[in-house]
Amino acid sequence: MQTTLSETARHLPRAEEAESILRTCVHCGFCNATCPTYQLLGDELDGPRGRIYLIKQVLEGNEVTQKTQQHLDRCLSCRNCETTCPSGVDYHNLLDIGRAVVDAAVPRSIDQRLLREGLRSVVPNPGLFKALVSSGQVFRALLPNTLQAKLPRHVFPSRPRPVTRHARQVLMLEGCVQPSLSPNTNAAAARVLDRLGISVTSSSGAGCCGAVDYHLDAQAAGLDRARRNIDAWWPSIENGAEAIVQTASGCGAFIKDYGHLLERDPAYAEKAKRVSALARDLVEVLSDEPLETLGVHSDQRLAFHCPCTLQHAQKLGGAVEAMLIRLGFNLTAVPDSHLCCGSAGTYSITQPELSRQLRDNKLNALESGHPDVIVTANIGCQSHLDGAGRTPVRHWIELVEAALPSTIPGETP
Incomplete structure (x- = not known):
């Protein structure tokens, strides 16, 4: 696409x-066919091609309006x-650049500013988030349905983690909301890895990955969180940590x-490059291990929801499904498995109506094979889908982890 940046944009x-990204786009429109918001709204400006054109106009010096901001806000970044x-x-990087320019030029309403600043204050703060979730559970019956849907229906408590005992060690990002909404997830990952001869260590100095700030009009704050995590992980990396494992694909x-x-x-720059090279989703780590030695057995029917951050961002679509089949699970077919569930970080709060429509469509697809349980790889998707009160x-x-035998060959009971 021919592009001539304004003098201001050139700086x-x-x-x-x-x-460079704008010039890569040939304006073919194939992207609209798989864009969730374009499918719902049918508006060219609520599809990738239209949003690219809006960003092009902004960077070429045309007027920036609230309408421009609205169309960019509606993007799920899926x-x-x-x-x-x-x-x-490279659409997501162009979107980040465009959003920063638009947000700097178009002031948000007071209620939108308060909402976004509130989310940035609460979500990346595990202690505060846990306190609010605990209070919400106590007063659940008094809360409106919209807030009740944000609380976990069932909290499976975290069982003890194995002690660090293996020569092979990996770091694990604990996450912001997962310790409160699904506290057993990281513990289960640690126990499975331990069975495979890998010990998990966490770094107390590491916190939110930075995505929440970065995608809520505060890119500099998000990058500061990234720097703090790099500093927290660096000593372990220097001491030979094999990987930085995430159980939340968004992180x-x-x-x-x-x-x-x-x-x-x-x-x-160099440290960040090294950290990115070491970052691995849990499925990437497990795929290289002798999973058959685990002795997993289960007759449950599972439907797997592959998060956008796993299949489109990390390019790991099909990896978890292949692993679950390899372990003997019965997976049901999921139509339109490439489409977003509508969670998209804080999107379910900032764009609730669109988010609910996408969630219901996704659940209809996931439930079409009549699974016993729906499984996923990202806490945001998990909480969003479970909040519907269905499967x-x-x-x-x-x-x-639940399908593991109590002991494995050669292990002392």
Whole structure:
């Protein structure tokens, strides 16, 4: 696409990157066919091609309006369009650049500012988030249905984790909301890895991956969180940690982008690149291990929801399904498995109506094969889908861990 950046846009830190991405787009429109918001709304400006054109107009010096901001806000950042695009357009990075310019030019209403600042204060803060969830559970019956749906229906308590005992060690990102909404997920991952001779260590200095801030009008704050995580992990990396494991694919997608997002920071560029190279979703770690030695047995029917951050961002579509089949689980077919469930980080709060429509469509597809349980690989998707009060939704590693025998050959009971 022919592009001529304005003089102002040429001075942006990522101007060259934006221009390169815009020139990659041939405006074919294949992306609209798999865009969730375009499918719901049928508006060209609520599809990737239209949003690219809006960003092009902004960077070429045209007027920035609230309407422009609204169409960019409606994007889920699911990156389905990137999987579909025959030209390899790096859409999500262009969207980040465009959103930053638009948000700087168009003031939000007071209620929108309060909502976004509130989310940024609460979600990345595990202690505060846990306190609010605990209070919500106590007063659940008094809360409106919209808030009740955000609380977990069932909290499976975290069982003790194995002690660090193996030469092979990996770091694990604990996450922001997962310790409160699904506290057993990381513990289950640690126990399965322990059975395979890998010990999990966590770093107390590591916190939120930074995605919440970064995608809520605070990109600088998000990158500061990335730097703090790099500092927290670096001693363990120097001591030989094999990987930085994530059980939440949304966090993993963002950490794998640290190297790109911090490439202009001379103090962190090389370290960020190293951290991104070490970041691995749990399924990537387990896929290389002798899973048959685990002795997993289960006759449950599972439907797997593959999060957008796993299949479109990390390009790991089909990896969990293949692993679950390899372990002997019975997986049901899921129509339109490439489409977003509508969670998309904080999207279910900032765009509730669109999010609910996408959730209900996704649940209809997941439930079409009559599964006993729906499993997924991201806490946001898990909480969002389970909040509908229909088929139970869990993280897939919990089902794997539950299907393990109490002991394995050669292990002392």
